[in-house]
Amino acid sequence: MLFSARLLVQFFFVSLFLMSCDTINPPTKEVEKDADEEETIDVSAQLEKIKLPEGYKIDLYATDIENARSMSISPSGTLFVGTRGDGRVYAIQDTNGDNKADKTYTLMEEGNMPNGVAFKDGDLYVAEVNRILKFEDIESKLDNPGEPIVIYDEYPTESHHGWKYIAFGPDGKLYVPVGAPCNACESEDQVFNSITRINPDGTNREIVHEGVRNTVGFTWHPVTKELWFTDNGRDLLGDDIPACELNRATKDNMHFGYPYCHQGDLLDDVNGKNKSCDSYTPPAQNLGAHVAPLGIEFGKSSMFPGSMSSTALIAEHGSWNRTKKSGYRITMVPVNESSEATGYDTFAEGWLDKEKDEAWGRPVDLEFMKDGSMLVSDDFADVIYRITYNG
Secondary structure (H helix, E strand, C coil), X not given: CHHHHHHHHHHXXXXXXXXXXXXXXXXXXXXXXXXXXXXXXXXXXXXXXXXXXXXXXXXXXXXXXXCCCCEEECCCCCEEEEXXXXXXXXXXXXXXXXXXXXXXXXXXXXXXXXXXXEEECCEEEEECCCCEEEECCHHHCCXXXXXXXXXXXXXXXXXXXXXXXXXXXXXXXXXXXXXXXXXXXXXXXXXCCEEEEECCCCXXXXXXXXXXXXXXXXXXCCCCCCEEEEECCCCCCCCCCCEEEEEEECXXXXXXXXXXXXXXXXXXXXXXXXXCHHHCCCCCEEEEECCCEEEEEECCCCCCCHHHCCEEEXXXXXXXXXXXXXXXXXXXXXXXXXXXXXXXXXXXXCXXXXXXXXXXXXXXXXXXXXXXXXXXXXXXXXXXXXXXXXX
């Protein structure tokens, strides 16, 4: 009896560990689709289910982009797409100008979660779990990119929340987040739960912000140049808490609460003891619990209405363990002249059948094209959408 009880206790803790390690965005194919279902989704037929505000339209821009995740676009219009579970990095082009991609290059294979991509001065930067790579003068050699240069390789090797979104800030530096290596825990290494930045050559790594559990999307306000970023809330506190977050950084060296305080007013049941939420920067806007907010862009576009220029658009990848699914949509948060969030509403939805509680797509990242249209990646349907406005 004692031996059996001990086994049961061990089984419980191992199960709990596995649950907490598979947080937010587990590999989508295994979680959401059986193998025999992977080829059955007719995405073009599903598009009619997407609901958008009046005047907006959604079309397919690129198909068969396996596990399409973070995106970056060059001034000439080449779209670079990273992946997480697939290990590849793609370059996608519309060579005949019909607003549909007709050329796809595979720049990298068997990468270590090469989720993040960023383009600067002709070079493509790719973020793996523990290192940053650079393909120099990439558009001149898309069909034969060769081996990238390793500009930095001292990020942690932990894969739990190890996939990264990267982007260059107004200061010309590359911003690189480092997610928590757990569901909710204090980390001995200060670099976890942070947003860092490095020079384009990989030198001078510094921690810019702390208390960030897992951001997979950030941008800078088009006027104030302040950093705005999404953050995925912790798991295993129930269906409705804590809220995922949209955060605003008004200066460097801010702390946004994790793992002590969640959603600005909820102390962690373990790590929050003897702490106060007043010690940390609260979210600019609380989002839905477990919606997994990823990519974010302000709607400053030559095509979209002017009122959208200070509205944050957020790709909500969708919950993985909520009793009833949430997210699976694009939401919008208007920001006023005082840089305050003034609401939280739906911009595009329909990837989730709420009655059946089944999803056929999961938005990941947002990117604006030169003509003002907005691209949306989907790592579940393996496509890139293009949203236009003709009001």
